[in-house]
Amino acid sequence: MSLLRCLPCLFALTFTASLFAEDLSLTLRYQQQTASDSGRFHQLTRQETWKPEQTAIIVCDMWDLHSCESAVLRGQEFAPRLNDVLTKARQQGVTIIHAPSGCMKYYAEHPARQRAQQTLPATDIPEGITSWCYQIPAEEKGVYPVDQSDGGNDDTPQQHAKWAQEMESRGLNPRSPWTRQTELLTIDPDKDYISDQGDEVWSILAAGKIDNVILAGVHTNMCVLGRPFGLRQLAKNGKNVVLMRDMTDTMYNPKSWPFVSHFTGTDLIVSHIEKFVCPTVTSDQFLGGQPFRFKEDDRPHVVLVMAEDEYETNQTLPEFAAAYLGKDFRVSYAFGSATERNDIPGLAQALESADVVLLSVRRRALPTAQMEALRKFVAAGKPVIGIRTACHAFSLHGEDPPAGTQTWEKFDPEVFGGNYHGHHNNRLISQIEPIAPGKKHPILTGLPRDTFQQQGSLYKTAPLQKEAQVLLTGKIGGQPTEPVAWTFQRANGGRSFFTSLGHTTDFANPSFQRMLLNSVYWAAGVDVPEKFDLTKPTPPQKKI
Template identity: 75%
Template sequence: MSLLRTFTCLLGLLCSTSLLADDLSMTLRYQEPTELNSDRFHQLTREESWKPQHTAIIVCDMWDLHHCRNAVLREQEFAPRLNEVLNKAREQGVTIIHAPSGCMKHYQDHPARTRAQLTPKASHIPDGITSWCYQIPAEEQGIYPVDQSDGGEDDDPQEHADWAKQLESRGLNPRAPWTRQTEALTIDPDKDFISDQGDEVWSILAAADIDNVILAGVHTNMCVLGRPFGLRQLAKNGKNVVLMRDMTDTMYNPGAWPFVSHFSGTDRIISHIEKYVCPTVTSDQIVGGESFRFAKDDRPQVVVVMAEDEYDTNQTLPEFATHYLGKDFRVSYVFGNAEERNDIPGLDLALESADAVLLSVRRRALPTNQMVALRKFIAAGKPVIGIRTACHAFSLRGQGAPDGTETWDKFDPEVFGGNYHNHHNNKLTSQVSPIATAKDHPILTGVSQDSFTQYGSLYKTSPLAEGTTVLLKGKIEEYPAEPVAWTFQRADGGQSFFTSLGHKTDFENPSFQRLLLNSVYWATGLNVPREFDLTVPTPPAKKI
């Protein structure tokens, strides 16, 4: 029997046996603009059912070694989970393609490599499929989220030097020491494929009539995106391609812009992919349980919710979070629906994994599923941070909620211990100053003890409920002072922080910036930094 006929028979056997497998139930996470030409995005999900025999997983550059020692350690940490994914997917009839670039010599006699070479060439090979793809047109609409021009190595310099010497002592090139795929991943000689060539991989997909493709491996911002078999090439050429976002890593150095943690750098790349390239999925959709998380990734998840039209917090809050929260927090954003006032798309999804929520919402009813998720989050004792209009976030001034939605008229007293009942004239400025007896409170760390001018209207909030601790007060001449910032111990056991500050001009005030920053650390149980550089880093010229 000829090798070609052997390949054809084997492929037919694989396809016929996989017909017995259950469909794959996949939850795809993606992002879409909040409105036409917007730079803000809703993070959404959709359910899809995939036939295993029409699905492939491509394992990208899971090499045995790397020039970055930390990259090797992170790969070793998630590789066992990825191997579980491959084994389970293979059992279900999914095609597994191993793509350790530059390592084909090691596998020249391996059956999985031979199988790839014997695959009939597809009748249509897309233009450019054998080349690296640095950008697709959709990405031109956004700003690339990290500076990786230094190569992205995050090793300690001395550790990196020692690692290079160790590689050299083994006769390896310290800049490109890989020779094969990590042994932590099983390659099935009877079913799998090995290839690092775009046209070969495309032909493998075509031969099995595969439209659904999952990419996993390293590194997302480089190889996984750009290789000839990577996300960009497959997306632009019509495959239903997704990134397995918890089975990947990035080459990002926290010493480069935007100066966030390595894990936040990865989050930023994943978000970029969801906006401009393709959706993402997680490993638990194949193997069950929970999605994978690196052991050192202990960042609390903060969800920033914005749905108000008066103070531009859908611009000021993302800028604030981008500049100041990326080192110690995992941050996601939820925006109001531009076409339907009483809807905050993705809120229920975001709250499922949130450790704290930062609210800037004004007079919205919520669809029942979103309100249920919010009440569940708060009843669980999770921390809530509110600014400005959040005290009347879910009240419609006593009006009934539209069909299918709910209000929460007592949100202010129940969640913030507040008593918002009006505000002073917008033309009256107030002087805001810390409460002397609260000067040692963690939220006032680094906040000037001098008074400052508030240009937004002063809210009338007194008297507050029992269980509140006032941190700032505001005063207009000839009027009583009003609480401006306070904490609240809720009846459900959770803690909240609220400030009536949050006017656009407040975000230009270092005292407010530090106050809001400190409140996030305090709410999530982290130590408030004694010092914090509020200088906004300048992004580099756009470069991928």
């Protein structure tokens, strides 16, 4: 009996087995604009339940070799975990499609390849499904986040030359040395499929009545997005497609714009996908435990929380983070709701994996779950940074919070060791002065010891609690000197930093920029750089 004639039996057996399989419970992460055309996004999650028999995983271009040795090594690092995902998913009745592009000749006699070839063509094959897709309409609303025009190879020149020489010694083309999928992934000859063609993959999905698709593999910013079976094609043609964001990698060279670490480059692409293409999931939703993380990815996770209407920090802080934090930190953003004052969507989820939180919030109550997540974060002794209005972030002047929300009236003294009790007139210019030149603190690294002007009103903060160490002071003629920046050792051992600076104009001041940058390194327990280039990177004229 031919394989073609057996296909209906195969799908029948798969369907029968699926009757006894548990549904897949997935947490989909996606991003939604805070308001129309704001350019800012809430990072949100939603729960979905998928039938295994209506689900497929496509493994994209997990080749045995690549022109970039670093890419090969990273692929080999996460491949065992991906294989565990495929094994578990296969057992649950999920269809597995292996798509090592350009390698079909190697698999010509493989049952999984023949199974794909002999699948009857679907009657609804979309137009253009056999071609690369470089952009879908939704992406026109955003800016592509990395420059990959150099191909994204992040090998050193010496490493690249040595690797190319090795490929040549094996009789392979150094620019495209792959011949098959990595042996670290198992292909089940009795169940799986092998195809690199969009119409074939679409027909496999149609034959199995599969609408839910998970993409994993490499490289997210190129093949995973653009292949005929990739995220863009499946999303625009109506499939319920997601990216498994911890089972992927990018071709991004940190020497290219925006000059961030390789892993931050991947984060930026994932964020772009969540905004404009499709949601994402993680491997632990199949295997338990924690999401996969590359061994060299030691970036602390910094969460920037912005919910104030006076100083535009929902714009200045993301610009600051994009310019200066991407080399050494993983950065997430939580913005106040544009429609509900006492809500910061996504805050609780972001705090679950945060190492440092930086707050720019003014007089908000929070939904109970969000406030409990914040209290848990602080109680765990994790570091907190606050700027400007953060000293009265969760105070409503003693008024009762709306139903279902909570305040934290003593947040300032308990978390920052502060004593905010108003501010001087906005028209009065204060002089900001660092502590005595003989005193040193990591947060003051690289700061000139010259006095500078503060444009916003000077906060009244004295006296601080005894555990506070003052770094900057402010002075208005005829008025007492006020602390302007200080560190604080909390009762639970956690460290905090607060500055009453943070006015819109302060972000143009190199002294403020450097101090805020230093405070993130200090809070995260990372050595503060002795030197740091505060020149903002200029994006290329043409982004790919």
